[in-house]
Amino acid sequence: MTGTTGAADAVTTPKVAVVFYSATGNVAALAEAVAEGARKEGAEVRVRPVPELAPPQAIASNPRWQTWVDTNPYEQPATLDDLDWADGIALGSPTRFGGPAGQLKEFLDTTGGLWAKGKLIDKVGTAFTSSSTKHGGLESTILAMNNVFYHWGSIVLxxxxxxxxxxxxGNPYGGSFVSRKSAAxxxxxxxxxxxxxxxxxxxSRYVxxxxxxxxE
Structure with a gap:
């Protein structure tokens, strides 16, 4: 160790950003559970949804989707500052054809500037998901989100x-839920x-x- 012990001891409050996309509220519920667990470990937590990008007619085709858009309780959307601020990052998305939703992917695609500056190196990253079928791509969606962490130089947890x-x-990859018949x-x-x-x-606190x- 080349720094002082006091500097390391001062890091007692890890900062965790839970960034997610939710269409009907299920992934939001999982995000809040992730945040609850982090807070119980003493973390400062930001829970941030990414913006909805789907056209109105697509949203209107699903009553639960429309209800969530109309009653979304989150006032602050995810920003790049949330990622820069955090020591640990949890990404959440429903599975879409075995991968994360486009809404989350579009947000992640804007992180090139942070990546280029090395701002995301050694962040601790983890992922969670939900699908409507047991074999609907839970693991592959989590793995796809983890691919982003690899490119960032983050530590995949x-x-x-x-x-x-x-x-x-039964899922060691990350938190997941199979929502049969639109169950919460x-x-x-x-x-x-x-x-x-x-x-x-x-x-995240250790790192x-x-x-x-x-x-060293």
Whole structure:
């Protein structure tokens, strides 16, 4: 260690950004569970949805989608500043043909400036998702979001079988939920996301403390 111990010890509050797209509120519920877990580990958390980009006629074709757009409780959309600010980043999206929704992807495609400046290197990243079918691409969607972390130079953090709650959900890649008949996330899925958020906050604290102390 070339820096001072005091500098590392000062990093006691990790900063976590939960950035997501939700069409009907299910992914938003998972995002809030991730945020809850992170806060219980002492993190400062920002929960930020990316903007809706779908045309009005597409939204109107699904009553639940229209209701979510009309009643969206989030006032602040995700910005690049949220990513720059954070020590740990959780990305969430419903699965769309085995990958993340275009709304989230478009936001991520604007991060080139941060990437070019090395601002996203050594951030801790994790991902979560929801689909309407059991084999609708849960793992592939999470892996696709993780690909962004690889390009950023971030540290990819899986959920892993890190808690008994995950043994119930059965997905070590990241928090996930299968929404049959438009069901809202159940306690099993929410519990796994809380574990994921707590794990993200905990590991982000370790990494941020190491960076503050200039560990070698």
């Amino acid at each position: 899986p959920l892993g079988y890190s808690d008994p709650a995950v043994m119930e959900s 996330p159940d306690e099993e899925a929410l519990a796994a996301c809380r574990v994921q958020g707590a794990r993200l906050a905990r590991i 941020a403390a190491g960076r503050a102390g200039d560990l």
